Amino acid sequence: MTQRDVARAAGVSLAVVSAVVNGTSHTRMKESTRARVLEAMQQLGYQPNQTARSLRRNRTDMIAMILNKVDNPVYGPLRRGVYEAAAEHGATVLLGDADTMRSGSRFLTRLLSQGTVDGILIRGEGLLDDDVKAELRSHPKPILVLEHALDHPWIDVDDLRAGEIATRFLINLGHRHIVFVGGTGYLSQQRYLGYKQAMDASGLAPAPHLDTGFGEQAGADGLRQAMQAATAPTAIVVNNIMSAVGVLAAAHDLGIAIPDRLSVVGIHDVDLMQHLRPAVTAVRMPMYQLGRAGVEALYDLIAGRPSAGGVITDPEPELVIRDSATRFAG
Amino acid sequence: MTQRDVARAAGVSLAVVSAVVNGTSHTRMKESTRARVLEAMQQLGYQPNQTARSLRRNRTDMIAMILNKVDNPVYGPLRRGVYEAAAEHGATVLLGDADTMRSGSRFLTRLLSQGTVDGILIRGEGLLDDDVKAELRSHPKPILVLEHALDHPWIDVDDLRAGEIATRFLINLGHRHIVFVGGTGYLSQQRYLGYKQAMDASGLAPAPHLDTGFGEQAGADGLRQAMQAATAPTAIVVNNIMSAVGVLAAAHDLGIAIPDRLSVVGIHDVDLMQHLRPAVTAVRMPMYQLGRAGVEALYDLIAGRPSAGGVITDPEPELVIRDSATRFAG
DNA sequence: CTGAAAGCGCTTACAG
DNA sequence: CTGAAAGCGCTTACAG
Known part of the structure; x- marks a missing residue:
């Protein structure tokens, strides 16, 4: 089933068939010709061969x-x-x-x-x-x-800005000891940088990046590490949504009430965040755009x-x- | 950069190049020939054209x-x-x-x-x-x-078996009022069928399928509907993992303690299930296989x-x- | 053991 | 307005 078969059935040349398939104006052909070709294609169940097309083009x-x-x-x-x-x-x-x-x-x-x-x-x-x-x-x-x-x-x-927004929100809520948890790679570095800038701008001491990796376990590990510090944080920025899940779980296991004893803000937002308990405050990123x-x-x-x-x-x-x-x- | 270029550089024919690219025994060629071709490919940075190959084959x-x-x-x-x-x-x-x-x-x-x-x-x-x-x-x-x-x-x-396993587990724990929540399509019908068979086999009355759809909201909706029944269920089989998240959230919002007042078993298992609180008992399916x-x-x-x-x-x-x-x- | 040639199904200059 | 022909880069019978 090729353009050749269609051409034969419609009584035209290959070039014409190709033109109607592609809507090309190889030619401004007669309506009747186009109709005849279309019908032949329909009847024969013609499907263009992408491979041949790609090779040629x-x-x-x-x-x-x-x-x-x-x-x-x-x-x-x-x-x-x-x-x-x-x-x-x-x-x-x-x-x-x-x-x-x-x-x-x-x-x-x-x-x-x-x-x-x-x-x-x-x-x-x-x-x-x-x-x-x-x-x-x-x-x-x-x-x-x-x-x-x-x-x-x-x-x-704007990953940097996301880190900044999350952090500034917590600062505005009166938090002073804020920690940044989770993530790998350049993206999370940018977000940490945003965290750091917000802390610096408010004269607060940024904590080192608790770079525990990606996923639920990373969040849980990050929280545990954070809570071992001399002065425990009262708020935490979590680098990704799955880690936010882990933070919630670890907090539950450690008996740390969220948000009463620890405030959490996640970076990135998805349905899951509103269905966790407590529902997670998060920075939505324009991923579609x-x-x-x-x-x-x-x-x-x-x-x-x-x-x-x-x-x-x-x-x-x-x-x-x-x-x-x-x-x-x- | 085609096989033709490689052939020219190596001083062989197209057919030989094709043979070494594909490991075909077009020929059991001399090692020296193969080496020469390989080197030419390397040097010219030859990459086969998939489109041509696909067309031909x-x-x-x-x-x-x-x-x-x-x-x-x-x-x-x-x-x-x-x-x-x-x-x-x-x-x-x-x-x-x-x-x-x-x-x-x-x-x-x-x-x-x-x-x-x-x-x-x-x-x-x-x-x-x-x-x-x-x-x-x-x-x-x-x-x-x-x-x-x-x-x-x-x-x-075995979706049917999964529904059966989840249900039988709850029955063995002494539950009598068990409800099946969530899901769309044939898969969830099979799982419901498994639920039904387990209930029947134990002489319990299967509840109608609370077919609220897919996702977190579906789980939340399903639970709310279930709790409105004349005799509220003491256990629930949830058709998919995201709905399990929704069930947990809705239970929290309604003040229903899990597992004390309501037992939950999910179908399908993923990391997320062990990081929810409470961690969710679930039926693992052999998806890799x-x-x-x-x-x-x-x-x-x-x-x-x-x-x-x-x-x-x-x-x-x-x-x-x-x-x-x-x-x-x- | 190796090469020259046909042909996969298309698109597109070129000629009429 | 339409057709005949070349050629995209490959694989593989066929001939030597």
Whole structure:
């Protein structure tokens, strides 16, 4: 079932069929011709062969999106933004998890070979193996990183500002001993920096970054470490949502009442946060917009245009106040 | 940068280059020849063109996996199983969310056209639009559904047994008024059936399925409905993990102590369950094995072999006892 | 053991 | 307005 069969059935040439398939004006053909071709396609159940098309056009109309943990719920809106914007560019998204990007893996090899994708979006680049990063650097197709990056064009939400917003909120509630918990990589460093700036600006002493990693256990570990300090904190900024879950659990196990004895603010917001008890006050990040902007910037790169990267400031991160933080009762 | 360039540089023919790229024995060539070709490839930075290869072989070495909600954490092990098994077949996985599968969407169109994938794995087929299902039915490539299905070959974990295990555990703890909450589609019907069988087998009256849907809110709604019954339940089987979160939240808000006044068992197990308070007793499903078995069955189909579908019984669903269920105190 | 040639299904200059 | 032909980069029968 190829264009050749359709052409034969409709009594036209290959070129005409291709034109109606693509809506190209190879020709401004007669309506009757187009109708005849359409009918033949319908009747024969013609489906274009993407592979042949891609080979000929040297373009696949697929882009890859590599996420650090695809099942992190904060990526839901990101994915939506990316899929929508990609569709507007006529492209499909090949979604991958960074954990499938080991050197020599089928996925990476495929991604690096020609004729697979027109460009690559990566979130969590900082967490890839060095050899994978090296291989990516020599990739001929454009790569855009969805976080602050050194070696590639990048675009990101305002992680620093998010750390600052969370911290300032706690300071305004009267807290003085605030600690920053969890996270790995550049993103969490930025958020910690925001925390630090807010503390500095208020003349408070920033605590060292309790960099216990990612996930629930990281949050629990972070809280335990924090509570061992000479003067225990009265408030805590948690670097990611899963760690917030762990903080709540550890606080429960240690008999620390939230928010009465300890206020908690999380960075990133998802449904889960409002269904935990207490519901978690969190900084919402414009992930949907990041997705859209990322695709646009990538297509600038693909088209050879200069790409408008940098930090997304509209909308800004936004505090969603719930029940896990309260005024310091000192 | 094509095989032609490599051939020229190494002073051999195209066929030889192709043979060394693919490890084919087009020829049992001299070691020195192979070495020369390899070196030329290295030096020129040759990357094979997948598109040309796929066109020629009429096979893309990509399979699609459509998930109902990609960010559902229960799919983590499923994905791992699928990616690993796919890699063993030399294939890459194109991951998609069912919500990008609307009729006319870029993703679906792409998937349905030729030369995109060699086969499709779907989880959540029951939740697709009817027109999408119709389009899939006429797809020329094999489709395997990772749940009980009518129109396609399928393979699944033992959802019925999971419902039964959860329910029987509660019965053995002395509970008599047990209710089944949440879920949509065929999967949850199977689990409810398991619940019903366990109740029947013990001479208890099964309550109607409180089919409030998927997610946290569904769990909260389900619990509220359940508590309005003439005789309130003392135990509850929750159809999915996110709904379990909602059940805990609603119980907290209603002042219902878990497990003292209400025992909760969830179906499916993920890290989150052990980090909630109380930690949730749950039935672990062999999702990794489902992923592997799904790929194997799909490749049977692709090869034209009869596919070994049906319910995976080894391993069986397994109860993980934590803190959310306890003996009925009468 | 190696090479020359056909052809996968498309798109697009080129010629009419 | 339409058609015939070249060629995208590969794999693989076929011939030597």
